[in-house]
Amino acid sequence: MTRWVLHVDLDQFVAAVELLRRPELRGRPVVVGGDGDPTKRGVVSTASYEAREYGVHSGLPLRTAARRCPDAVFLPVDREAYDEASREVMAVLRELDAVVEVLGWDEAFVAVDDDPEGTARLIQRRVRESTGLECSVGIGENKLQAKMATGFGKPAGVFRLTGGTWSxxxxxxxxxxxxxxxxxxxxxxxxxxxxxxxxxxxxxxxxxxxxxxxxxxxxxxxxxRGEDDSPAVGTPYVARSRSRETTYQQDLDDWDEVRREVARLARRVAGDVAAERRAAARVVVKVRYAPFVTRTHGEALVEPATDAAEIEGAALAALDGFTERRPVRLLGVRAEFTRE
CATH class of the missing domain: 1.10.150.20 (5' to 3' exonuclease, C-terminal subdomain)
Structure with a gap:
């Protein structure tokens, strides 16, 4: 096993990508979420550090964010832009002579044998020069320690956490x-x-x-105790699920309509599953009741499938697990892939 693990975490990733496109907004509180209209229902995807000082954070309703930070600039989510920025960063990491385990959009583990601080600074410099983005790097003797260390290095810093300093x-x-x-x-x-x-x-x-x-x-x-024996692996990142969800500007009071909406979302998810050429093993339905209480129920498929009818049927079966028939503000359907 390698001696050190680095956890590379892009700082305020989504907001940072937007600031690269809109440098005039630097220094101002920026909130990204929904279609960028804080008068509508939706939640914050990310907030700049300036907005976070007002208590704005991921998952917060946009309307609440606007009340907490009325001077904030609200921007719509642009997933394609974030996907492209993420690909560029991960390509930079893969240029290193090291194992790179991608965790998602904005973070990855990098396993190295020596000079972890030097490698961390090299990563920060190369990411900055190639993409304009900043990252924090946590250093540990295992993935858990590295992941926990990153939070102490933010923003744009490097922090080492080991078994000797953990407690x-x-x-x-x-x-x-x-x-x-x-x-x-x-x-x-x-x-x-x-x-x-x-x-x-x-x-x-x-x-x-x-x-x-x-x-x-x-x-x-x-x-x-900071113990973790899972190695960093360089296999390509593969999504574990595909999901679709909708926030409704008016509550859905009619549960026949809720059922139709879940069926519609399930068919969209089925299309995503088919495009992946992978089979779904379980379907999960998310219901957010008004004003803001979220519940989930899942349904396993008898056999892993890509068929739209089977995914829709599993989603509707999961919906039957909700016994409360209260007004609904958000619905979501997630198909979880088989483990490969």
Whole structure:
């Protein structure tokens, strides 16, 4: 195994791409989301650092963002532009003599044998010169440490986190600061008196296994200790799913209409699945009730399929799992591919 893992994370990626196209907006609060109209329903895709100072963040309703930061510039989402910028950055990383594992649009792991700080600075310089974008780089002895380190290097910095410094840096932080632990798991841990990373690291793995399962319990403890034996792999990034969703400007009160909309979204997703030439194994439906409560239900396909009728049928079956017939503001359908 290589000695060091670098986590390269593009700073405020979507906003940064927009600022390259609109340099006159530098220094101003910029919010990207929906069609760029904050009077309509939609959510923030990303916000510039200036907008974040007002409490604007990804997933926030655009209308709320406009109230928090009335001077912000709102821009529509342009996925093609972000795809192209991402491809350019990943091409720069692949020019290195190193294993590159792409995680998505704006982040990747890079495995190196020595001089991690020097390589990190080289990456930052090459990405900046080639694309005009800035990135932060976390350095660790494994992927988990590198991923956690990046947050301490932002923006445009480099930070090293190792087994020797892990507890000092992270020990007093809440458990949901860890990569892989969300608010729900953090609440469940807090119910047992485990609130910090240090407390979780000191927990008995077998006791947690009894509560969270034989695999999840010990994994939570390893996570809190900064332990990760998964290698960086250079296989091409492959999307795990395809999805479509729609935010409605007027709530859908009629659940017959909700059913028709889910069927419509499912057919669009089926078209995306067919284009991928990969089979879907599971279909998930997302419902966001008014005012802003989100629920999901999934339905596994009997056999992996690309057929539109089967994907639509699974989506409608998943929709049947929603027992509340409240007004709906957003619907989404996601097809999850088989693992290859």
């Amino acid at each position: 000092e840096v992270l020990g007093d932080l809440p458990t949901d600061a860890l990569w892989g632990i969300g608010a729900k798991t953090a609440r469940r841990l807090a119910e047992t008196g485990i609130r910090t990373v240090a407390q979780l690291a000191a927990a008995d793995p077998q006791a947690l296994a009894a509560r969270y399962g034989p695999a999840t319990g010990p994994w939570l403890v390893r996570l809190a």
